[in-house]
Amino acid sequence: MTRSLEVFILAKFISIFNNKGGVGKTTLTWNIADMLAEMEKRVLLIDFDPQCNLSIAVLGGDEFKRLVSNTASPQTVRAFLQGYLQNTGPGPATVHSGEFTNANVKLLAGDFWLNVYSDSLSVGNDLLTGNGIAKFTALRTLEAKLSEQGEQFDYVLIDLPPSFGGLVRSALYSSDYLLVPCTSDTFSEYCIGLISQMLPQFVADWDNGLQRFKQNNYGSKEYDGLGKPQYAGWIFNGFDTRSNKMLRADQAHYKSIESANLALVSDLKNNIGTYNAVLDFDLSGYNIGKVEDMNVIIQNSLWQSIPAHRMDSHLQVKNLTGDKQKWSKSQMKLIGEVRTQIQGIAKSIVDNL
Numbered sequence: 428m429t430r431s432l433e434v435f436i437l438a439k440f441i442s443i444f445n446n447k448g449g450v451g452k453t454t455l456t457w458n459i460a461d462m463l464a465e466m467e468k469r470v471l472l473i474d475f476d477p478q479c480n481l482s483i484a485v486l487g488g489d490e491f492k493r494l495v496s497n498t499a500s501p502q503t504v505r506a507f508l509q510g511y512l513q514n515t516g517p518g519p520a521t522v523h524s525g526e527f528t529n530a531n532v533k534l535l536a537g538d539f540w541l542n543v544y545s546d547s548l549s550v551g552n553d554l555l556t557g558n559g560i561a562k563f564t565a566l567r568t569l570e571a572k573l574s575e576q577g578e579q580f581d582y583v584l585i586d587l588p589p590s591f592g593g594l595v596r597s598a599l600y601s602s603d604y605l606l607v608p609c610t611s612d613t614f615s616e617y618c619i620g621l622i623s624q625m626l627p628q629f630v631a632d633w634d635n636g637l638q639r640f641k642q643n644n645y646g647s648k649e650y651d652g653l654g655k656p657q658y659a660g661w662i663f664n665g666f667d668t669r670s671n672k673m674l675r676a677d678q679a680h681y682k683s684i685e686s687a688n689l690a691l692v693s694d695l696k697n698n699i700g701t702y703n704a705v706l707d708f709d710l711s712g713y714n715i716g717k718v719e720d721m722n723v724i725i726q727n728s729l730w731q732s733i734p735a736h737r738m739d740s741h742l743q744v745k746n747l748t749g750d751k752q753k754w755s756k757s758q759m760k761l762i763g764e765v766r767t768q769i770q771g772i773a774k775s776i777v778d779n780l
């Protein structure tokens with residue numbers, strides 16, 4: 428019997444991470460996912476941050492609260508992961524759609540309970556012994572489970588908290604690629620250096636754990652291919668422009684962040700010997716795109732749960748009482764520019780990853 432080719436296409440997992448908070452991880456994840464969906468890609472968004480900002484952005488605060496407070500029948504990531512804590516394995520996986528986010532995007536909603544899951548992920552007991560390796564790759568099991576339910580994806584984008592804890596480890600072990608958003612400041616540049624230090628250690632821990640797992644499980648190949656995330660570039664977010672040109676200060680930051688990323692590439696190549704930890708692609712300075720300061724558009728995007736690059740087909744809300752008005756000409760122009768920028772990043776993902 429022949430099966431459709433589609434069944435064999437595995438989604439590409441992309442972690443979007445910078446240890447620096449507030450660099451635009453969540454905003455970019457949402458907007459890029461929506462744009463990929465416009466390009467007819469099927470996208471799963473995973474909110475793996477206990478702050479749940481992505482879920483609130485996509486679903487709106489009220490709908491998200493309704494989901495989380497339904498503890499009798501939880502419909503968040505908690506329902507799927509809880510069984511891993513009791514060693515009963517994965518639970519039900521339910522995904523959701525946002526009213527204004529492209530219908531090809533599905534969301535596994537976050538949950539404040541992720542803090543509990545994060546605390547339960549023990550590097551010593553679960554990973555290095557090889558006994559709890561499944562807890563660190565649960566997101567791959569999620570994909571398999573959704574696929575059995577008829578939900579298949581081309582890309583899985585994972586939004587993460589700004590810390591190098593268990594959730595980030597687990598997302599990286601489950602990911603094919605890592606993208607790093609950076610804002611125009613010294614802290615974001617500093618944090619790139621931390622990725623140089625942490626990722627090789629994470630990979631070494633994984634390799635040790637997997638070896639132990641194989642010893643205890645007669646050479647099982649179950650987790651082969653995981654624990655090998657490739658660095659796939661950085662995104663410059665929130666810079667200022669005047670007359671369509673990046674401001675001088677931002678140009679200077681761009682250059683130093685680019686150098687930090689080139690140093691990261693070299694460190695990863697030198698310090699991870701078990702696989703090619705940097706995606707081979709021909710992009711100057713590993714920058715896969717830029718998004719300028721979206722200004723007032725971003726608040727409106729969040730208030731209305733509409734991706735920023737599509738705000739031009741919606742009126743702007745003037746205040747939280749809900750009065751609406753048209754965008755000014757310059758605001759419409761900015762939305763158009765942001766749209767082109769997000770399109771560029773999505774195209775780069777489709778072309779290179």
Ligand SMILES: Nc1ncnc2c1ncn2[C@@H]1O[C@H](COP(=O)(O)OP(=O)(O)OP(=O)(O)O)[C@@H](O)[C@H]1O
Pocket residue numbers: 447448449450451452453454455476478480587588589664665666718719720721722725726729
């Ligand atoms: N290009 C941009 N222009 C203007 N504001 C932006 C831009 N990108 C993000 N923001 C705003 O900056 C703030 C931080 O963005 P966001 O929540 O996406 O960052 P984050 O990296 O996910 O933060 P955290 O580390 O807390 O998860 C938000 O208020 C968001 O609306």
Ligand SMILES: [Mg+2]
Pocket residue numbers: 452453454476480481586587
């Ligand atoms: Mg965030």
